[in-house]
Amino acid sequence: MSSTKRSPWITLSALLIYFFLYAPIVVLIVFAFNSSKTNIVFEGVVNQGACGPFYWFCKLFSNDDVLDAAKNTLTIAFISTIVSAIIGTMAALALQRYDFPVKRASEAALYIPIVIPEIVMGIGILVFFSALFTWFNSTFGLVGDGRLAMGLGTVIVSHIAFSIPFVTLVVRARLHGFDKSLEEAAMDLGANEFTTFRRVTFPLIAPGVLSGALLAFTLSLDDFIITFFTTGPGSTTLPIYVYGLLRRIVTPEVNALSTIWILTVLIVVFISQRLEARR
Amino acid sequence: MAEYAVELRDISKRFPGPSGELVTAVRNVTMQIRDGEFFSMLGPSGCGKTTSLRMIAGFELPTEGEVYIHGKPMGKTPPFQRPVNTVFQNYALFPHMTIGENVAFGLQMDGVPKSEIMARVKQALEMVRLPGYEKRRARQLSGGQQQRVALARSLVKRPEVLLLDEPLGALDLKLRKDMQLELKKLQREVGITFIYVTHDQEEALTMSDRIAVMSGGVTLQVGNANEIYERPNCKFVADFIGETNFLQGKVTEQNGKAVTLALAGGLTVHAEAEQSLANGTEASVAVRPEKVNLTGHAGAANQFTGRIVSVVYIGTDTYYGVRLPGDQLLRAREQNDRPDSRPMAAEGDEVTISFSTQAARVLTE
Ligand SMILES: Nc1ncnc2c1ncn2[C@@H]1O[C@H](COP(=O)(O)OP(=O)(O)OP(=O)(O)O)[C@@H](O)[C@H]1O
Ligand SMILES: [Mg+2]
DSSP states (O other), rough: OOSOOOOOHHHHHHHHHHHHHHHHHHHHHHHBBOOOOOSSOOOBBOOOOTBBBBHHHHHHHHHHHHHHHHHHHHHHHHHHHHHHHHHHHHHHHHHHHHHTTTTTHHHHHHHHHHHSHHHHHHHHHHEEEEEEEHHHHTTOOOOOOSSSSSHHHHHHHHHHHHHHHHHHHHHHHHHTOOOOHHHHHHTTTTHHHHIIIIIHHHHHHHHHHHHHHHHHHHHHHOOOOHHHHHHOOOOOOOOHHHHHHHHHHHHHHHHHHHHHHHHHHHHHHHHHHHHHTTT | OOOOEEEEEEEEEEEEOTTEEEEEEEEEEEEEEEEOOOOEEEEESSSSSSHHHHHTTSSSSSSEEEETTTTOTTTOOOOOGEEEEEOOOOOOOOOOOOOOHHHHHHHHHHTTTTTHHHHHHHHHHTTTTTTOOTBBGGGGGGGGHHHHHHHHHTTOOOOSSEEESSSTSSSSSHHHHHHHHHHHHHHHHHOEEEEESSHHHHHHHHSSSSSEEEEETEEEEOOOOOHHSSSSHHHHHHHHHOOOEEEEEEEEEETTTTEEEEGGOOEEEEOOSSSSSOOOEEEEEOOOGGGSSSSOOTTEEEEEEEEEEEEOOSSEEEEEEEEOOOOOOOEEEEEEOOOSOOOOOOOOOEEEEOOOTEEEEEEEE
């Protein structure tokens, strides 16, 4: 392979692809250290206050709105990841193991959320929740603060909903070719159903479950559209917050925030790749 | 103590087929397996051997009938509560555990104290000639070694009955032969009842105390190697175990066990039958090739002249195909035990063949 002469065009186009992919990210990170508050042109590295070049990062951490948004984002991501990992894994096991009348249909239905446009799903969830809440509030005569309304809960539920198919997909890939006789061997040796799952099935599919969960985590962390439709007062997430900032002025604070974010996602992706490689 | 280690009483198993209809895998099977015996289920692919074994282990429940283990009806007892263990065809060693952990698994499930587990695992691995392999992983072992680990993992629990589903199927011929002897020796030493599934008749004959020959979900004959080989009760068994010539004819006379039949081409055969047969009954006479003598025998009950149509040399023996009057073919097997080992006859030679009454069995089904 290495002896075949490569066309310079291939090298060039590869370089261009990487340039288009990474140049914006590099610019974004560089501008997090800009000394200009308007952040339109780079006017040299900021060196202000106790933090020096990390001035905008420090400013970020003293901003309560940012911290609240970060807290919301992480809360939503953690809860939706754990719940969707459990449900998604159970769905994968059920699809793998049992034959039931609507199996094919339910399998197809599970993957529809992956392919339909996110905005359609966002609107769908919005319409669903508002209709449900309107009916619920009027039926039970709820008023004022007692009314059901959009908020952290609705965001979490919708994140769980769109994460499940991804977890199921990844776990099913892991289950493909799973040797059923391993479970039978465990039972044969005296393990009941639960012990068999705990000692044999789960350890064998765990890498799949983990990488599915990490996928769900990153999807939740940077989801904008569905969150936008289901969020309410007090449940602003980082993507929503940044979007709000952008409409006014892009200070280097936003760049600093994005830099931290990119690093976080990179670390998560790196871990999940390592887990996949361990198969 | 119950009379039998395992008893299948009138077991049937039906599976839902691909298009909704029911497929019968096992049909009205009744078997009694004695304590401490090496019992084999032998039959061609798809005859229901694995299904029968899985019903004893509890992985499948019979559609009809009942499995008894030491006299106790098993009903819906799950596998983890049955006093039997299985050695799977693909070994099914846990890939995420070491060999030691694999063997210890069953003991942990039984709540055996840790110190005892260590000792018993060590002892079990020594028994299968893999001492000191505790820390290795299954994928680091050869097929034969994995097979022995699977055996140790089951035997360490000291089950009353060990079920083995073609445990040597994946091994090469040489290793297979070694393992056959080893397994048989092990079974004698531990004194556990072995129920062994195989489609290899030679393997079954070599190892078993008794064999059940199965076909199409039914048991055709149960007996020891000698009975099954020498006195098959139907054409399928005669054909499946070893090799057999079948001569077609009609019964002309029966006197106790001795039966006379008329074959095509005006030949008369003197044979033996267990059953009573009406004159004129269409029947087959089964004769093993090694019981046919290529040199005529004065005083032999059956003596025919024919022409050699084929000579096949297979080393220890040579097969001679002989065409009899009436166009029936008979294969004779002669040992190459003379010093010069020249063939006894050549193609086209006219020969007189002979076989005894006892060598010819009348089979109707
Ligand atoms: N789970 C199942 N679902 C449907 N049909 C089955 C199932 N298990 C077995 N069968 C059918 O039952 C019949 C007997 O199968 P079984 O596995 O017992 O055969 P076998 O004697 O062990 O054959 P082999 O030597 O090939 O292993 C076959 O026709 C098979 O297709
Ligand atoms: Mg089988």
